Amino acid sequence: MSPARPPGRRPGDADVTRHQILEAARATFAEAGFERATMRAIAGRAGVDPALIHHHFGAKESLFAAAHRLPDPRAALEPILTGPAPGMGERLARFYLQLATTPDSPVVSLFRAAATNDAAARMLREFIEHGLLGTAEDVLPYDRPRLRLALCATHLIGVVFGRSIVAVPEMTEPDVEELVALLAPALERYLTEPL
Amino acid sequence: MSPARPPGRRPGDADVTRHQILEAARATFAEAGFERATMRAIAGRAGVDPALIHHHFGAKESLFAAAHRLPDPRAALEPILTGPAPGMGERLARFYLQLATTPDSPVVSLFRAAATNDAAARMLREFIEHGLLGTAEDVLPYDRPRLRLALCATHLIGVVFGRSIVAVPEMTEPDVEELVALLAPALERYLTEPL
DNA sequence: GTATTAATTCAACAACTGATGAAATAGGAG
DNA sequence: CTCCTATTTCATCAGTTGTTGAATTAATAC
Structure with a gap:
């Protein structure tokens, strides 16, 4: 199914991954709402292990907050x-x-x-x-x-x-x-x- | 915790129980939304086993529909x-x-x-x-x-x-x-x- | 009074959830 | 080159969820 990436740090810029996670989170939260947007679905969409999300952003609620940090209007x-x-x-x-x-x-x-x-x-x-x-x-x-x-x-x-x-x-x-x-x-x- | 009712049919009118379940469902859905309103929470509020809800109303979505049958405005x-x-x-x-x-x-x-x-x-x-x-x-x-x-x-x-x-x-x-x-x-x- | 049907609980399953700790790999400092 | 740190996956846990089948009791029809 998924390409099954090897463990360990990937070559290249690491900030790219954070950005992909946030984008996947925004899209999944927008489609499914908070409860039905699972960490696994977000991780899959970002091409990443669920544990990585937790490593970068902490619990699900913090991820939501990070993904929805709106600019001051x-x-x-x-x-x-x-x-x-x-x-x-x-x-x-x-x-x-x-x-x-x-x-x-x-x-x-x-x-x-x-x-x-x-x-x-x-x-x-x-x-x-x-x-x-x-x-x-x-x-x-x-x-x-x-x-x-x-x-x-x-x-x-x-x-x-x-x-x-x-x-x-x-x-x-x-x-x-x-x-x-x-x-x-x-x-x-x-x-x-x-x- | 709960009074732990005995199994088997209760004496008295049976329609009362259906009504209690619907009321508990409405209240719980209103407070928590669809996903976070669990069958167990609704059952607990109605003083009833979760399986009874399923017996009377079928799956969770049918219960929601039954609990929100609005009158023609x-x-x-x-x-x-x-x-x-x-x-x-x-x-x-x-x-x-x-x-x-x-x-x-x-x-x-x-x-x-x-x-x-x-x-x-x-x-x-x-x-x-x-x-x-x-x-x-x-x-x-x-x-x-x-x-x-x-x-x-x-x-x-x-x-x-x-x-x-x-x-x-x-x-x-x-x-x-x-x-x-x-x-x-x-x-x-x-x-x-x-x- | 007996047999059937409806109501109700119990116990449990299979699936899924968020989360964690350990292991593996790459980048960067000295 | 070496050591430390940051990034990433893996395996897994403990909890929760909706749902089901069997067992138990009351109501009802005959």
Whole structure:
């Protein structure tokens, strides 16, 4: 079946292997969720022994955390929320949907895992609270900025849930730009108009 | 530990036991999701041997299906969508949030399970497509009724995801009526205004 | 009252899971 | 060249999981 590599350190760069493991982990977690993504499946996909994953990343939860270390969204979010109010909803929807509708998106992976794994839910909560809502608090020039962005975020999360996880046809058929056009007005009202 | 009941049929009504099993299954699935809700945990909660569950309901997936046989939402949804346009968003939000924010809500349970289990995702998709969007198609007197309600549904799904699964403070702190007030305008525009 | 059927537990299996410790090999420092 | 360290596989463990077949008891039909 598998080529049955010999034991012992491989020639060449070692960082390549770590990278392959993380990529295999992301893909497998995204497809299967936390519990059904087995260490053996990830190892097989990376062409590596399961014990090696444990050696590099520790327990399964640490691997998940390492594979989902998302970048701070501040840099991307700031121009969206400080730019002109007309178009703000559109910019936000496009940014998020492009990020979340790529195949094996780590965003979808996080949603899947957060649904059943407490550690993943905690990760996602921290990311939303600090990464997203914290940025809104700092740069969005309207009252109750955290609540405003939270309303947008839940809406967008639901759309991606319906599109990528439940696969409701009304959400899978339109392409990203059509969805952006449908969602933008509601998001923009949440962000800029009186609540 | 457990009282260690004797083997053999118990005296009294037998339907009570089936009911207890279904209730324990719903609660356990809601808390833990499909994979982490073990047959043994459900059985323990129902005060019953795991083999009895299998005897009554067959495999784990059939148990899940039996425990989540949702009622047809048509009766509840029709007055919401045929009533006066002012207040439609409010009625929809209130109906759904009351249903989905009760402890051990089967709605949340379905979301959790759908995130990692294909059969559950299929169940949820069928429920949305036929139960929800089918009703909208029949009774909502505006163009593209399925898409309109789908946009509302994804928004509400996201809110419940943020509130009951991820536990974002901005969504857990307000009570149901405060959330209704925040969401109603956006929902009503989706339902009744030009898209 | 007897025979059949349904409900229930017990014991156990086979498969799979995450994890560990030891052995083998390569890279790098002196 | 030699020694130490980092990387990698192997073999395996201990625990858990869904599921099954046999045994035991109550309800029900005749």
